[in-house]
Amino acid sequence: MFADKSLECQGCKKSFVFSSSEQEFYSQKNLTNEPKRCPDCRLARRMKNTGKSMDLCSQVPCDKCGINCLVPFKPSGIKPVLCSSCFHEAKISAASTG
Ligand SMILES: [Zn+2]
Ligand SMILES: [Zn+2]
Numbered sequence: 001m002f003a004d005k006s007l008e009c010q011g012c013k014k015s016f017v018f019s020s021s022e023q024e025f026y027s028q029k030n031l032t033n034e035p036k037r038c039p040d041c042r043l044a045r046r047m048k049n050t051g052k053s054m055d056l057c058s059q060v061p062c063d064k065c066g067i068n069c070l071v072p073f074k075p076s077g078i079k080p081v082l083c084s085s086c087f088h089e090a091k092i093s094a095a096s097t098g
Pocket of ligand 1: 009010011012013014037038039040041042
């Protein structure tokens with residue numbers, strides 16, 4: 001089984017957690033490379049690649065675990081916001097039910 005792993009982001013040099021659920025997700029997708037950047041840097045890169053401004057991003061607490069996460073939109077306050085690991089977990093548990 002997978003265990004949470006601490007990796008160093010090549011972008012901001014901060015360490016981030018490559019969670020067991022993310023590792024599971026990666027292996028399901030046959031992705032053998034570990035993420036080189038933390039979720040924040042990955043998002044920043046994605047925003048840049050799609051030509052969107054980081055101004056659209058906001059830092060909000062995850063509805064599930066409470067950690068601050070960066071999202072590529074302004075939260076409406078209606079929908080709960082999940083951090084990337086809770087989002088993956090929700091996706092995986094949704095996929096594995098039934
Ligand atoms: Zn980073
Ligand atoms: Zn979370």
